[in-house]
Amino acid sequence: MPELDADFMRLPQAELAGAALDAMRRVPGLDYGDFRLHRDRIEYLHVKERELEAHQQLHPVGFGVRLVVDGAWGFAGNGACTPEAVRQAVREAAELAALLRPLQSERVELAPEPCHRQTWIAPALVDPFEVPLEEKVSFMQTVSDRLLRAGAEFSDFMTEAVVESRLFVSTEGAEIRQQRTRVHPVYQAGIRDRAGSGLVETMRSDSRPVGQGWEYVRAYDFLGEAERSVALLQEKLRAPSVDPGPLDLVIDPSNLWLTVHESVAHGTELDRALGYEANFAGTTFATPDQVGSLRYGSELMHVTGDRLEPQGLASVGFDDEGVAAQRWDIIRAGILVGYQLNRQMAHRFQQARSNGCAFADSWAHVPLQRMPNVSLQPNVDEDVSLEQLLAEVRHGIYIVGDKSWSIDQQRYNFQFTGQRFYRIENGRLQGQLRDVAYQSRTPDFWGRLAALGGRSTWRLQGAFNCGKGQPDQVAPVSHGVPAALFRQVTVLNTHQQGR
């Protein structure tokens, strides 16, 4: 079981939190205040071909104070961890609340939350920062060497590791310490397409970002996958270009997670639905007046939100407002039934309690309503296999791995590509295709969901870098997804589009 980071524990936590709470209590008109202390450890490694291209470690540390004064927000953050800087930040946050209060037409009210005083540490067996650099680089070079010996002309192996430690205290009496660990190792192999463009075609490993320590890197069969990747890439270079048109798609969890992320998870953020992101990340077609009636997709759709999934990138003990982690339904039998909330949204939405979706990516930023793990549940009646899904298709495509993605600001029109595309003929895979993208409109696409894979096909995928908010913030998030069959989805030929 990991322990809280020693350098984080060496920060004068009691002194800083005490200075914050003391200064907050002196602010006239204070309704609420919280103080977050962050210390992160971040490491980037990049081995290009057999050479170490880049190695960088970052140790951001700082605090943020957030106040509600006479019903108005004020936030200030500082990277200097001294009581003087804390007191100055409280003053500045109060000043900001007073200065900008004339621009606010509605008082900030927060849904209640029991007061928690706990420590929570995400399980991680091997602290990535305890693994010697030589071991990491040497392993990455060995995998790169395997890729190059197998026929790759280029290889890039990148790892990112993060340990995130936080203290949260509030004027309501909360005192929470927590720590999360995550790693994302991934390689990309490249070969020149000499028969075609003359330029480089690539393929990525199937490894994924996870809420685990370095044990994930050690357990993953990168060496075994390296030769397969190069063979698949060589096959892809010889593959025919796709004939565009409506086609049945069987989509692997390694691709479908991103479609869930963009079209469902972002579409069910309540702050978007209320217009908070209208100037930047966008809004959503899933508006609050349609809860209980909006048909998001097929009756097979059961989508949950949670901050509890083991190894989930959005899993926490408590969110950045001190709300305990929960699990809830977002879409049931294809109908919108719930949203992602923070305490302010929960109050506006007349909920008794937030479901714990507040997150700030740094001490410097105010917590926003951010995405929990949003997962499409598998077929619970029968453990339908991938082969059974493929058997349902006479003429279609099986899509593996994510690549390019884009969706409009109301979460309707999207386009995705992938790492590999296999032609399906009469229920059997018949080799790869190239230049495939699928394009659809969210409710149409999910309405075409014809079958779900069972629990054995369900996989937790995700990303470190989900963006939202002004100033821009990034958040790590996971999505559990089964394989699934969709009927008659528009397929484009990207090569033709580019001409």
Add this chain to the structure above:
Amino acid sequence: MDGHDVVEATLAAGATIAIAATTSAANCRWANNSLTTNGVERALSCTAIAVEGGAVGSEGLDVTALDDCRRAAEWARAAARQAPPAADAFALLGPADAPAHPAPAAGPAGAESLRPLVDPLAAVLERARRDELCCFGYAEVQAATEQLGLTTGLRAGGRRVAGTVSMTVKSKDLRRSAWVGAVAADLGRIDLAGLYDRAAARLAWAQRQVELPAGRYQVILEPSATADLILRLVWEMHARGADEGKTAFAGPIGPRVGERLYAREVSLRGDPGADGMETPAFVRATASSEYSSIFDNGLAVAPTTWVDAGVQQPLMCPRAWARDHGHPVRPPTDNLLMDGDGPELAAMIESTERALLVTSLWYIREVDPTTMLLTGLTRDGVFLVEHGEVVGAVNNFRFNESPMGVLARTLEVGRGEPTISREVGGDVLISAPPIRVQDFCFSSVSDAV
């Protein structure tokens, strides 16, 4: 304690290269005619880079006390001792290589920086309520001073200050939407009332709605839309990607430098001294990449032309790659200027027989790096122009286009102006003109408003 102290303390503790950044920012955000969030942030950060036996360690942290610099230097040295030699190792630059005039430090941005905004924004929100419109937006001021020191004696400093405002105005029924944005060194110089007027005028254009199918259209891209495309073009302008055959700049016998890849009217450059868009005039690299090498820290960044009258100029190239592959050394520039002394947007509209006027682009992602094919969407303002005037608002579209192709099919370049990329915001300072492009490829209709 300031950035200078941090640099000297980090070098004294054994680092080979030290970079200090003193940053501050203040922001506020509003939606539905009411403030939603705000914030101020202040930080002094340090990057300690150790070079030992050709190997590199790089450690960055936020500084509370100078002792933090010692720890950063020690960690960097320990990392360098464990690392294999760097492929891009190169002799470090000396004092003679530093840019001539270090810029003075930027003044801090704090809560007070937002004060000039309060009354004008209150007036805008009141007007929106009166006009039965909904106003959403964001204002931010950022100030950063960066200082660099090397054990060779090189010292350099530079700063970057930017104030940005972006505003989306929608009709009450949310069926009409318009976006406007502006950038200036001082937030007080941005005319909020003028921005609101522009957005409101566009909503008036949208009283008439026209549904058009996907297809190829002549378009006039407003400066923000142009900015988003040229930004992505320049991100691909690195010599290594072209040498390795990974980007659309790769040709059969080397990078496509010297080729006329774009319309003659197209020129692109960067200039750290550009008036009102100043950026540090030297390389700061905390890690090596295809753009710059950690060994090039301190390399002077001169005004640089990337595209000259439609002809591709040499690509970004660090010293080691330049030495090994026979290219000129070309450090990246931190701002992007697309020259344009053509007509104002209004005059371009007046001279148009039929085209779509596109305000901004959104969610732009690479589909195929070898052709630089991008996908993305139009957002908050597509208008039909016929016989010299705007005749209505058009539905949004998804596009599949290459910025290389767009700039090759550019028919007219208007007057350049400071603008902001819709997706990247004020993080990159850009000046761009409206441009007229033929056969812009819209692949499907988007229902989003």
